[in-house]
Amino acid sequence: MRNITGSIVAGDDYFSRPAVERRLKEHLAYDHCRIMAPRRFGKSSFVGEVARQLRADGWLTVEFNVEGQVDEQAFWKELISRLGLIGFNLPLTQRIVETLKSSFPTMSGKLNLPGAELELNTAATDPVHTREQSNLNRLFHQVKQAPNPVLIALDEFPSLLLRLEQLGHGKQRVKDFLHWFRVVQQEFQPRLRWLVYGSVGLDSFAERNGLSAQINQLAPFSLGSFSPAEAHEFLIRLGIDNNLPVDEAVRQEILDRVGWPLPYFLQLVFHALKSLDLHPIGVSHVRQAIEKLCHPNSNSLFSTWHERLQDQFVDEDRTLVLDILKQLCEVPRGLRRQEIHKRLMARRAGADPDKLDENARRLLDVLVRDGYLSESDGQYAFLSFLLRSYWQRRHGE
Numbered sequence: 001m002r003n004i005t006g007s008i009v010a011g012d013d014y015f016s017r018p019a020v021e022r023r024l025k026e027h028l029a030y031d032h033c034r035i036m037a038p039r040r041f042g043k044s045s046f047v048g049e050v051a052r053q054l055r056a057d058g059w060l061t062v063e064f065n066v067e068g069q070v071d072e073q074a075f076w077k078e079l080i081s082r083l084g085l086i087g088f089n090l091p092l093t094q095r096i097v098e099t100l101k102s103s104f105p106t107m108s109g110k111l112n113l114p115g116a117e118l119e120l121n122t123a124a125t126d127p128v129h130t131r132e133q134s135n136l137n138r139l140f141h142q143v144k145q146a147p148n149p150v151l152i153a154l155d156e157f158p159s160l161l162l163r164l165e166q167l168g169h170g171k172q173r174v175k176d177f178l179h180w181f182r183v184v185q186q187e188f189q190p191r192l193r194w195l196v197y198g199s200v201g202l203d204s205f206a207e208r209n210g211l212s213a214q215i216n217q218l219a220p221f222s223l224g225s226f227s228p229a230e231a232h233e234f235l236i237r238l239g240i241d242n243n244l245p246v247d248e249a250v251r252q253e254i255l256d257r258v259g260w261p262l263p264y265f266l267q268l269v270f271h272a273l274k275s276l277d278l279h280p281i282g283v284s285h286v287r288q289a290i291e292k293l294c295h296p297n298s299n300s301l302f303s304t305w306h307e308r309l310q311d312q313f314v315d316e317d318r319t320l321v322l323d324i325l326k327q328l329c330e331v332p333r334g335l336r337r338q339e340i341h342k343r344l345m346a347r348r349a350g351a352d353p354d355k356l357d358e359n360a361r362r363l364l365d366v367l368v369r370d371g372y373l374s375e376s377d378g379q380y381a382f383l384s385f386l387l388r389s390y391w392q393r394r395h396g397e
Contacts, residue, residue: 001013001014001015001237001238001241001242002241002242003238003242003267003270003271003274004267005264005267005268005271005301006040006264008044008045008048009042009045010045010048010049010052014045014048014049015234015237015263016049017046017230020046020223020224021046021049021050021053023221024050024221025050025053025054025057027219027221028054028151028193028195030190031193031219032185032189032193032194032195032217032218032219033193033194033195033196033218033219033220033221034157034195034196034197034202034203034215034218034219034220034221035047035195035196035197035221035222035223036201036203036220036221036222036223036369037197037222037223037371038199038262038369038370038371038372039199039200039304039305039308039370039371040199040262040263040264040265040304041223041262041263041264041371042263042264043155043197043198043223044065044155044197046223047063047153047155047195047197048063051063051151051153054151058148058149059148059149059150059151060086060087060146060148060149060150060151061086061150061151061152061153062079062082062083062085062086062150062151062152062153063153063155064078064082064153064154064155065155065156066078066154066155066156066157066159066160067155067156067159067160067163067198069160069163070163071163071164071167072132072164072173072177073132075160076132076133076135076136077132079136079152080132080135080136080139083139083143086150088139088142088143088146088150089139090135090138090139133180136184137184140184140187140188140192141188143188143191143192144188144191144192145191146191149190149191149192149193150191150192150193151193151194151195152192152193152194152195153194153195153196153197154194154195154196154197155197155198156197156198156199156200157196157197157198157202158196158198158199158200158201158202158205159198159199159200159311161174161177161178161202161205162200162205162311162312164177165209171209174209174211175209175211175214178211178214178215179214181194181214182214182215182217185217185218186217194218196218199304199308200308200311200312201312201366201369201370202215202218203215203220203369204312204366204369204370205312207362207366208314208317225260225261225262226261226262226263226266228255228261230261231251231255231261231266232248232251232255234261234263234266235251235254235266235270236251238266238267238270239270242270242274244270244273244274244279244281245280245281246270246273246281247280249282249283250281250282250283250285250286253283253286253287254266254269254270254286257269257286257287257290257385257386258384258385258386259382259383259384259385259386259388260371260374260383260384260385262371262384265384265386268293268301268386269286269289269290269293269386272289272290272292272293273285273286273289275289275292276288276289290386293386293389294386294389294390294393296393299390299393299394302386302387302390305372305387305390306391306394306395309321309322316359317359317363320344320359320360320363321363321366321367322395323344323347324340324344324360324363324364324367325367325372325382325391325395326391326395326396326397327340327343327344328340328373328380328381328382328388329382329388329391329392329395329396330392330396330397331381332381332382332385332388333379333381334374334379334380334381334382335379335380335381336378336379336380337360337361337364337378337380338378340360340364340380341353341356341357341360344356344360364380367380368380371383371384372387
């Protein structure tokens with residue numbers, strides 16, 4: 001297992017979690033799913049491995065990152081193309097019509113082909129969106145009749161919704177798109193299963209826009225963090241496969257210093273240890289590695305956590321979220337919700353205390369769900385000690 005940070009891994013570079021993989025496959029046998037896990041959790045690698053196992057069991061799979069799709073039409077066209085790669089295609093005559101309509105959108109009249117007469121004068125009555133949906137439905141009907149179940153796994157699905165929200169009539173477009181998505185899930189099960197995930201929380205987006213009912217057919221699936229045993233095994237494998245063995249004392253020091261055993265963070269520490277070029281590695285070297293990660297030269301390793309907040313929240317919520325994180329990065333043990341509210345009020349003279357408390361509660365839930373914070377008996381703190389250190393250095397008082 002090579003020490004690869006931030007990229008999708010497979011094969012020998014993937015750290016298998018058989019029980020979690022088996023649990024997702026069991027869910028997909030009877031349900032559509034949305035993966036609940038924070039960014040940098042290895043979701044894409046995990047889904048890639050589950051898809052590989054499903055293919056071995058006879059499934060057909062489509063996996064693609066939808067973050068780059070500019071709108072609904074681009075998404076639908078790409079999905080049609082991807083379904084073609086696994087054997088689901090429009091009839092030849094329909095593909096000819098679609099090509100002509102795309103190339104000559106104002107063309108009208110009839111096209112005579114051997115055994116078929118095709119109507120082309122649909123520019124005014126056949127909107128592109130409706131046409132793409134109709135074509136997809138034709139393919140989904142093929143899927144419904146196919147002997148093999150099909151999984152469509154959409155990476156960065158919430159980012160596509162954020163993109164739609166920013167376009168003209170954004171909120172209505174998102175609502176219409178999710179309505180279409182919900183109908184498709186209902187109509188073409190059980191042969192067609194959907195799996196969505198991404199670095200922006202789908203639940204948080206849906207709650208903010210009052211659309212939670214539109215995603216409730218996607219059963220929540222939590223990856224869960226590494227158990228202590230998994231974290232130790234992960235570090236053992238990294239050490240053996242990269243010629244830098246780490247004994248139990250060193251592994252425990254890494255876990256104590258990281259706080260939250262996210263694979264990405266464990267790999268960052270291991271990379272920093274390896275860069276010290278020291279053998280054997282001792283407990284004191286872990287502290288040196290952590291200091292390297294806390295240096296300004298390493299800011300880019302953590303900056304995505306801040307950048308995602310810019311995309312995820314509207315102005316008022318974003319300001320409040322950043323203020324909450326600024327307060328908490330200064331207090332390693334964390335703060336109770338009442339103390340957070342008190343500090344927020346002190347910085348907002350004249351604010352409605354009840355409204356501020358309501359918004360803070362909602363945003364604290366989002367930050368916990370998205371992996372920024374932990375919550376225990378009303379006490380909130382940074383989940384990752386490395387992230388807290390970065391935040392204090394860059395955004396603290």
